[in-house]
Amino acid sequence: MKPHRRKKLTIIAFIATGLSVAVGLSLYALSNSIDLFFTPTQVAAGEVSSGQRIRIGGMVKEGSVARSEESLHVEFIATDYNNDLLVRYDGILPDLFREGQGVVAEGMVADGVFQASRVLAKHDENYMSVEVKAAMDAAERDRADAVPAGESNGS
């Protein structure tokens, strides 16, 4: 083999090794830091194993927000209008958190209650987060399946 060919090959081998190590590490890192998203209905159906780090999303139920007077503890209900999920959080809620509006929270489920480590609110008046919208759409489909089409208007 000619020397410059060998040099070229060495460089290509060098790059290929580097890339495959990087891709391997990336995929490994990715598999460890993905948060799956669940709706209150999925949580109620027991699809989440307890202790698993997940995201949930829904609407903050009107009148459900209860703040402690002694600490930063706050509780509220996230709903997709089919099922409710009680969320507990110790911390300061974001500016745009409001009753009747969309919310996304990170944390884990324990005994049917969601212990949030972070709460995110949707970002502006006209815009619903993709996640909350998907949850609402899914819930609406469920309702449409459960109720014959003609009657759904009356309810």
Added chain:
Amino acid sequence: MVPELGQLTLILSFCLCVILGTLPLIGAGTGNRQWIGLARPLTAGVFVFLSLSLLVLGYSFVTDDFSVAFVAQHSNSLLPIQYKITAVWGGHEGSFLFWTWMLSGWMLAVAIFSKAMPDDFVARVLGVMGLIGAGYTLFMIATSNPFDRILPLSPADGADLNSALQDFGFIIHPPSLYMGYVGFSVVFAFAIAALLSGRLDSAWARWSRPWANAAWAILTIGIALGSWWAYYELGWGGWWAWDPVENPPMITWLLGTALIHSLAVTEKRGVFKSWTVLLAIMAFAASLLGTFITRSGLLTSVHAFASDPTRGIYILGFLGLVVGGSLLLFALRAPLMKSEFGFAAISREVFLLANNIILVVASAAILLGTLYPMVYQAVSGGELISVGPPYFNMIFVPLMAILVLFQVVGSISRWKKTSAEYLRRQLGLVAIAAVVLGVVLPLVVTFEFNFGASIATALGLWIILGILQDIRIKISNKASTVSGLKSLAVSYIGMQIAHLGFATILLGASLTSIYSVEKSVLLDAGETVDLGAYDFVFQGTEPVQGPNFVGDRATFQVMKNDVYQRDLHPEKRVYTQSGTPSTEMAIDAGFWRDLFITLGEPRESGAWSMTIHIKPFVRWVWLGAILMALGGVVAVTDKRYRRLRVKTLAGEETARSLKSGADKSAEALQPVSQQ
């Protein structure tokens, strides 16, 4: 009437872009001098008409013309004047007009500062940029017209600008980010022009370098301003979140960093040509991808504009066309790009190659993490996932550490061939000093060993001491230190300033991540909370009234070791028009540390929830970015890049091809002159 004028000038700029994207390119291909000569005037025309469009939109905002839908959605008669003007880029349509105007500004700059380049090359560069401009203006006219009207039932008042945007950061962050982003289309156009004309030589690299440096420096500032703004406006104490919309500028920046290094090799040594061209294409594609992500509505984020699927499809189509077309051209021209491998296994070329591989791998990993949720959703049939900061940190931090190791060795080694012995002699002591100080310094200051802090400090010192050593070597054979320093090339000084900036960011980012502390509490007026060496005395709140908001203003006394330092006043506002609440942080900024208070909400008892942060070294992140950008700007000012046509082999070739081109155009003109 006036808004229609903006519409008209927008359509005219589209027409001019189409002509600019065809005639000068054809002219450069066939040697038609007249058509080549059209490039500069057409560019000026595009700039003038887009400026008029932008002015009309600004005028509509200032005069509260709520019959224009974009104005009605993003302004309000009570909005302060500076935000009325800057609300031009407060939403999708206006910001895209602003973006396109930035492109025309860069085009004009190329037309003006390109006297040293052959006219046919300039025509090709401007022609390619004209095509990009045609794509942008058509996008606006077809899917996102900022001059759409609500007639005859125009609203009496506007919906107001998003309250999170009513801030100084909003005035400066988008323009600088856009300007940097769009700047990479210049480098892209240079690369395409080089492929078209077949002159991938060191002259091309020399012409490209100042533009790449300028775009890179401005993008650096744009990203840093975004980070600084997020830090003081969003109020969670962070300065970088790996948000899906922060990532594309970061990807572009990493590819741009690789590009400016690769361009250096191509200019000095004539190698890595095809790689440099690929990087220029990738950096531009990354900037388009950023546009796609923010404007397609695929992602939820602070930056996302309201969604409309046709826009996403258009941008994706444009992205596909640009990348596909460029790669096709690249493949067709590949035989032209033969580089000789004239360097040894230990040489500056090899270390710069390592730099490039690491930067490209880092950007690929960030791209993977950014797109993965979207791809997963499409493949799994709607299942939603998110990829969090741990992924990005796990990949990015070690890669940057390796990059730093190569950085110092690379800048101290020589082109072509360096002996391992030479490197050992020059850097042995530097390495030992960096490691020893890296362990000792954090220990002395905090009385505690922290592995991460030691590594970060050692790496930061490795760069800083490496720079000093490099300069020492450079001036060691000069008569005196002063004359030695004076003899350093301007672009070399720029490089070392930028490298110092990188060390500063590295130290700031690592140490603030490791040593920051925060505490969330519920306090009654008169109560005190202690954090670190500080005590914060909450004095209570009082109501405040602004032009378009009402709110509460708190007062804190900051004490250190029982000595009064200063007052801090965080606020909680509600914007009256939209009813949105907004938290205004109070920050005591300092070189060594920031104190940072955000208000939560009041309880019925009158107590307030709040979070207090102490963030050491956080300013170093932005200070480092400023140094990096300064380095880039200093390098641009190197006179070497503006020297008139250098007599090289390549230069003679150009002269020849121009001559034959001139002959051809003379022939083409003959029938005209006969008439």
